[in-house]
Amino acid sequence: MNLKLAFALMLSGILLTSCANTTSPKNATQDTNPMTQNTDFALPEIPPAKTFQHPLPTQMTLSNGAQFWYIQNALVPLMTLRVVFERGASGDDPNKSGCANFTAALLKEGANGKTAQQISDDIEYIGASISPAVTQDNALITIQVLSQFFENSLDILDEIWMHPDFTQESFSRIQKLILNGLKQRQDNPNAVAKLVSNAAYFEGHPYARSADGTEASISAVTLEDIKADYQAIFQNTPPVFFAVGNLPAGTVRDMLDKRFGARKLPEQAPAQAESFTNRQEKMRLIIVDKPAAPQTVIRIFQPAIPAPSLKTLTWQFLNIPFGGSFTSRLMQNIREDKGFSYGASSAVSAMKHAGVLLSTSSVAADVTGLALREFISELSMLPTGNFSQDEFERARETWKSEFVQSFETQSGALVTIAGLYLNRKPVSAINDFARQLESFTLDDFNAVAREFPTLDKATIVLVGDKNAILSQLKDLSDLNLPDPEFWSDQGIPVK
Amino acid sequence: MKLKRLLLSLVAMLAFAAPALADTPDRAPSDADTPAQNAQITASPDKQEIPMVQENIAIPFEQFSLENGLKVFLLQDNSLPIIAVNLWFDVGSKDETPGRTGFAHLFEHLMFMGTDKVPNIDLLLESGGGSNNASTREDVTNYYTVAPENMLETVLFIEADRFAHLADAMTQEKLDKQRDIVLNERRETYENQPYGKVWLDMPGMLYPASHPYGHPVIGSVEDIKAATLDNVIDFFNTYYVPANATLVVGGDFDKDKTRALVEKYFGVIPKKPKPAAVEIPQLDTPVTNRMTIEDENVQLPRLTLLFHSPAIMEKGDAELDILSNILCKGQNSRLINRLIYEKQLASNLSCGQMSGRASVFIVDAIPLPGVPLDTLEAEILSIFKEILADGITSDEFARTRNSIETAFVKQLQSIGTRADNFNSYYFYAHATDFPAGDLDRYRNATVDTLMKTVRDMFTDDARRAVITVIPKKNQEMP
Numbered sequence: 001m002n003l004k005l006a007f008a009l010m011l012s013g014i015l016l017t018s019c020a021n022t023t024s025p026k027n028a029t030q031d032t033n034p035m036t037q038n039t040d041f042a043l044p045e046i047p048p049a050k051t052f053q054h055p056l057p058t059q060m061t062l063s064n065g066a067q068f069w070y071i072q073n074a075l076v077p078l079m080t081l082r083v084v085f086e087r088g089a090s091g092d093d094p095n096k097s098g099c100a101n102f103t104a105a106l107l108k109e110g111a112n113g114k115t116a117q118q119i120s121d122d123i124e125y126i127g128a129s130i131s132p133a134v135t136q137d138n139a140l141i142t143i144q145v146l147s148q149f150f151e152n153s154l155d156i157l158d159e160i161w162m163h164p165d166f167t168q169e170s171f172s173r174i175q176k177l178i179l180n181g182l183k184q185r186q187d188n189p190n191a192v193a194k195l196v197s198n199a200a201y202f203e204g205h206p207y208a209r210s211a212d213g214t215e216a217s218i219s220a221v222t223l224e225d226i227k228a229d230y231q232a233i234f235q236n237t238p239p240v241f242f243a244v245g246n247l248p249a250g251t252v253r254d255m256l257d258k259r260f261g262a263r264k265l266p267e268q269a270p271a272q273a274e275s276f277t278n279r280q281e282k283m284r285l286i287i288v289d290k291p292a293a294p295q296t297v298i299r300i301f302q303p304a305i306p307a308p309s310l311k312t313l314t315w316q317f318l319n320i321p322f323g324g325s326f327t328s329r330l331m332q333n334i335r336e337d338k339g340f341s342y343g344a345s346s347a348v349s350a351m352k353h354a355g356v357l358l359s360t361s362s363v364a365a366d367v368t369g370l371a372l373r374e375f376i377s378e379l380s381m382l383p384t385g386n387f388s389q390d391e392f393e394r395a396r397e398t399w400k401s402e403f404v405q406s407f408e409t410q411s412g413a414l415v416t417i418a419g420l421y422l423n424r425k426p427v428s429a430i431n432d433f434a435r436q437l438e439s440f441t442l443d444d445f446n447a448v449a450r451e452f453p454t455l456d457k458a459t460i461v462l463v464g465d466k467n468a469i470l471s472q473l474k475d476l477s478d479l480n481l482p483d484p485e486f487w488s489d490q491g492i493p494v495k
Numbered sequence: 496m497k498l499k500r501l502l503l504s505l506v507a508m509l510a511f512a513a514p515a516l517a518d519t520p521d522r523a524p525s526d527a528d529t530p531a532q533n534a535q536i537t538a539s540p541d542k543q544e545i546p547m548v549q550e551n552i553a554i555p556f557e558q559f560s561l562e563n564g565l566k567v568f569l570l571q572d573n574s575l576p577i578i579a580v581n582l583w584f585d586v587g588s589k590d591e592t593p594g595r596t597g598f599a600h601l602f603e604h605l606m607f608m609g610t611d612k613v614p615n616i617d618l619l620l621e622s623g624g625g626s627n628n629a630s631t632r633e634d635v636t637n638y639y640t641v642a643p644e645n646m647l648e649t650v651l652f653i654e655a656d657r658f659a660h661l662a663d664a665m666t667q668e669k670l671d672k673q674r675d676i677v678l679n680e681r682r683e684t685y686e687n688q689p690y691g692k693v694w695l696d697m698p699g700m701l702y703p704a705s706h707p708y709g710h711p712v713i714g715s716v717e718d719i720k721a722a723t724l725d726n727v728i729d730f731f732n733t734y735y736v737p738a739n740a741t742l743v744v745g746g747d748f749d750k751d752k753t754r755a756l757v758e759k760y761f762g763v764i765p766k767k768p769k770p771a772a773v774e775i776p777q778l779d780t781p782v783t784n785r786m787t788i789e790d791e792n793v794q795l796p797r798l799t800l801l802f803h804s805p806a807i808m809e810k811g812d813a814e815l816d817i818l819s820n821i822l823c824k825g826q827n828s829r830l831i832n833r834l835i836y837e838k839q840l841a842s843n844l845s846c847g848q849m850s851g852r853a854s855v856f857i858v859d860a861i862p863l864p865g866v867p868l869d870t871l872e873a874e875i876l877s878i879f880k881e882i883l884a885d886g887i888t889s890d891e892f893a894r895t896r897n898s899i900e901t902a903f904v905k906q907l908q909s910i911g912t913r914a915d916n917f918n919s920y921y922f923y924a925h926a927t928d929f930p931a932g933d934l935d936r937y938r939n940a941t942v943d944t945l946m947k948t949v950r951d952m953f954t955d956d957a958r959r960a961v962i963t964v965i966p967k968k969n970q971e972m973p
């Protein structure tokens with residue numbers, strides 16, 4: 001593989017050390033006295049933007065029928081591959097949460113008779129990264145490697161995926177490391193806020209459990225559990241392959257087929273989780289005590305639309321002016337106007353069985369009450385659908401720009417195409433929303449905003465100094481907040 | 496979450512999330528007297544089929560300077576309709592005066608507070624789909640924008656306008672507002688983070704207070720509160736001058752038209768003298784060899800070893816990136832294999848060469864329950880002694896090479912990153928052969944040059960500084 005080929009586009013711009021055709025502005029570089037120069041430039045006009053079409057993935061199958069979606073991107077001599085299994089942490093035994101993650105962590109700890117060290121050496125020699133991971137909905141193995149070593153990386157993938165050893169020794173070692181990591185999680189206020197908000201908001205649903213587990217659940221996992229999870233996830237769930245890279249599609253497909261195309265494809269098992277419905281009748285307010293903390297982490301969950309909905313993108317679009325950009329309402333109010341925080345933001349998170357509107361910030365401890373008031377004010381205003389034309393237009397331009405940038409890196413393009421498949425959307429949908437945006441109006445935009453949830457469905461988690469928070473809540477009596485619940489930093493209610 | 500005005504300290508915690516090479520691949524070219532000696536490096540027999548990547552990569556560019564001293568590079572790449580505008584100023588916390596620590600970073604925040612012509616930079620930029628940010632370190636402050644290609648002229652206008660006129664529109668209200676935000680940034684990044692205090696205390700342990708690196712980039716609360724409007728105006732007039740800056744424009748544009756626009760908008764910024772460079776003394780030994788921090792935010796103790804190391808671009812800098820891979824990247828790396836696998840003493844381990852005009856090599860570890868920090872420290876030091884006595888193997892050296900090549904290729908995907916790394920390389924190496932020249936430093940490193948660096952740095956115990964963090968609530972080991 002010739003790396004120079006990868007830079008063909010850049011090479012077309014021949015190095016110039018002079019610029020014969022340039023007309024200098026009026027004496028711009030000669031007269032350095034600002035008093036005599038015409039420096040009174042007006043703001044330039046912004047010309048129309050070029051249109052951008054995201055390349056569509058080529059849809060192929062391996063000999064056994066496994067799906068393979070690929071985008072060729074010749075910019076750099078690099079390959080990024082992701083194998084996805086549609087079974088994740090939500091399938092964990094409720095008493096052994098974290099088991100799927102634990103299983104994934106063990107894949108590289110010994111396979112095909114090779115030790116963890118030997119596998120690591122194989123990976124290091126070709127300069128690759130091979131990363132197994134588990135989300136609530138899926139398990140993934142992601143590879144990034146220079147294209148000339150792509151085949152070598154597939155050999156390693158074959159070993160760790162198909163032939164893991166799962167020895168008692170590696171099991172015990174990784175268990176200790178995970179337990180120490182969970183102890184560290186309790187020290188991180190953002191991680192605690194995430195743990196508690198998931199546990200409280202999704203109460204009764206598998207999403208309530210941490211994909212990383214707890215000290216109790218990880219301690220309960222046995223090697224037999226790991227082996228059973230491995231079979232369920234990595235052997236009995238059909239894999240789907242997604243890749244972006246500079247190699248030709250047929251070449252990549254043949255390389256995958258050679259290693260993974262002969263194996264009989266399992267049937268997709270039914271989903272382990274049901275759709276989540278927020279049945280909350282009034283707002284919840286939860287405090288996790290971090291004595292003397294200089295800041296309070298505010299994390300608010302409200303229902304949004306689950307991933308498979310066609311409306312998810314619309315909600316994510318609408319989030320841009322609310323809390324998804326620097327000029328958004330939350331950032332401008334909480335940070336720029338009030339100075340309560342270094343940043344405030346929101347996101348529409350869409351999982352398979354639930355969607356969440358998350359609004360969050362870390363605010364100075366002594367203004368927790370004031371900041372909470374602002375959050376509640378902004379969230380109350382959201383479903384009134386009062387976005388301005390300027391906010392709408394900025395959001396549209398930001399969305400279009402981020403859409404182009406998502407194709408800049410192989411990882412970004414990979415997430416886009418995998419998202420299409422996992423949400424069962426046609427590949428053509430990749431450009432549909434960009435087209436729809438052109439005819440979208442402010443009225444359409446505000447109509448969507450009016451579908452956003454009201455605060456009675458909200459779960460508010462505050463991680464900070466309990467006494468400081470309680471004393472400030474007294475000043476918010478006009479908001480009719482519920483009585484606070486108290487939870488531990490391990491995500492458990494305390495009496 | 497996109498947070499603007501990100502503070503990047505030399506010892507930023509994120510740098511520890513991965514070995515240094517993965518995060519900081521932008522380094523200098525090799526020295527002429529260290530020719531490639533790859534023939535000496537032989538991998539183990541079963542690895543000989545893995546070739547080392549030795550391709551040359553070139554990024555075409557056009558370079559010119561304006562009369563006022565601004566240096567400009569145009570990196571045209573029309574593959575996607577995006578542009579990047581990237582400005583580096585040779586000013587950072589190294590330039591702060593006593594009683595004004597944190598000021599360079601505070602000033603960076605103020606650069607976003609608008610001018611008479613563009614009262615709200617962010618509204619204008621986002622109206623066209625652009626986004627911006629900046630960072631401050633000991634050596635440098637950089638400002639970067641990525642936007643659709645049709646925003647090029649507007650972005651150049653914004654950058655030139657605040658470069659020329661920020662001070663005209665500065666007010667006490669703007670200063671006070673950003674001061675509050677910076678204090679919150681300090682809380683969020685350091686005070687309310689586990690082990691965050693390590694980064695606040697580290698500079699004073701490594702350098703005397705009079706040294707340009709002798710205080711944290713974020714500064715002290717007292718100094719941040721003391722900053723005045725006059726300080727802002729003086730700082731702007733002194734450091735934000737064309738001769739102290741380099742502009743890189745990358746992406747989808749026409750070079751000739753872009754050059755004309757740069758000359759139009761930046762050419763009218765008055766010429767002023769480049770501020771005198773601050774001397775950065777290179778130290779061998781820390782001010783304090785040992786420090787214990789009691790931290791109420793943590794349950795587990797932590798050990799950090801620090802060594803003054805060669806400055807960025809100097810001999811040994813690339814070698815220490817390679818060493819950090821040999822020590823802490825992969826299950827078979829020296830420290831991870833011994834401390835996590837064989838002896839099961841630690842749960843977390845990371846290493847890194849934090850390069851700047853003064854550098855520090857860091858080893859950081861969190862023990863498993865019941866393991867005293869003394870035991871952990873002794874084991875880490877014994878590995879250094881083994882390397883000093885027996886050297887490193889050609890296998891260990893060889894398996895770092897392709898990881899480095901991969902890191903270079905990955906960073907070239909995004910036009911914003913490419914522009915920033917080009918600027919960084921020019922800033923530190925005063926050269927334009929990025930990325931090939933930078934990559935050559937690693938290609939030209941040998942086992943011998945690495946071992947020379949190891950001997951220079953790790954032989955003398957007096958060079959080492961040690962920070963231990965002990966949980967405040969429970970000072971006994973778990």
